[in-house]
Amino acid sequence: MDLSTTWIFCSFFLSSILVLAQVSRVSANAEGDALSALKNNLADPNGVLQSWDPTLVNPCTWFHVTCNNKNSVTRVDLGNANLSGQLSPQLGFLPNLQYLELYSNDITGRIPNELGNLTSLVSLDLYLNSLTGPIPDTLGKLKRLRFLRLNNNSLTGEIPMSLTTIETLQVLDLSNNQLTGQIPINGSFQRFTPISFDHNRLDPLPVSPPPPLPPSSASSSRENKNDTTTRRGGDGVTFLTSLFSLYFSLKPHTIFSTENALKFSKMERERSLGNKWEGRKIKGKVEWQMNFSILEFVR
Structure with a gap:
């Protein structure tokens, strides 16, 4: 192999490494940008988000953020952090996010439809906030979701029927809102009791007569x-x-x-x-x- 051929091979190898690094950095930066957008939408009097520096290579070194071995965000833990403001639609650009924990704050506004893009999500905890508006129908696309807790907000409108198609759903709490209409009783909702829907403006469930007792x-x-x-x-x-x-x-x-x-x-x-x-x-x-x-x- 002559000198020119060796130089061409080395140049190609180095270029490939740089391209891969750039792709990884772009991906990490995209997730960092998504979280930075959330930070910009929130008031943080206790400085909980102080480490969220958008100039860093990726957000995996930020407090309250967890990543996998590919430097992709899998958890955001900001429960009970005294945050206020609104959720950012850019949260939908976290493709590997599994846990979004924003409970017990003073977050207002609507739940973004873009949260339906978080197809890896396992737990969505937005309870004990001041959220308004309807529950997005797009949440029905979260086919891995196991925990959905939206209780103690001011959500309005009807319960989306799309939620009944989430077969993995194990824990549901929509209580203490201002939801109206009928309570779905099909699909995964068959496993939930009326406690999951208490203190709303929902139509009462029909009362079924008890089955006859066999003679003892x-x-x-x-x-x-x-x-x-x-x-x-x-x-x-x-x-x-x-x-x-x-x-x-x-x-x-x-x-x-x-x-x-x-x-x-x-x-x-x-x-x-x-x-x-x-x-x-x-x-x-x-x-x-x-x-x-x-x-x-x-x-």
Whole structure:
């Protein structure tokens, strides 16, 4: 290989490295520009964003920003940072962003439609702010989203049906807003309870009648017991009536009284416990007695 060929090869190699570096820097700078636009839209009395220097090669050295091994932004953590102002549409230029945490601030204005471009987003936490306007329908494009918390704002309009198509959605909180219209009950929204929609102006969900309860074994047992008690009671009444007739036919001089009735009633109860009646002859008369373990009644 002559000297000219070697020089051409080295020049091509160096040029390739410079091009790749420039592409990487442009990409990083694009994300840095997106975050710088957010910073310019926010008031920061506590200097939380002081390290966000747009002249740096990439934003991966900024506080509250996390990047992957390719120097692309994956997290923005600015929750409870005493920030105020509005969200920037340029946030949609963070293609690898997974977590956007801006909760518990005083951010006003609308949620940018451009947030629907963050297709890698897993968590969108904008709760406890002063956001107004509708929930963007474009958020339905976030097919990896698992956590969507927009509660405690002043959002208006209807809940976008597109949100029900996010099958990965696990946590949803739209409570404490001014949303109107119907609550979707299809798709991923089937797994959420009314708590997710509390304190809005939404139409109440239709109340479904509760399913009939199957008969329990305890109630069946009670019914059977009642049936048995009724049958036994009927037999006891029949037996007691016959006993009265027989007794007074044998003892016509016996006066029917409450005391006698109670005695027979007690004898009937003992009979139902397994005792028995038996007759015997004493001096030409038939006497009746009941064998008791404690009480013996012979007239």
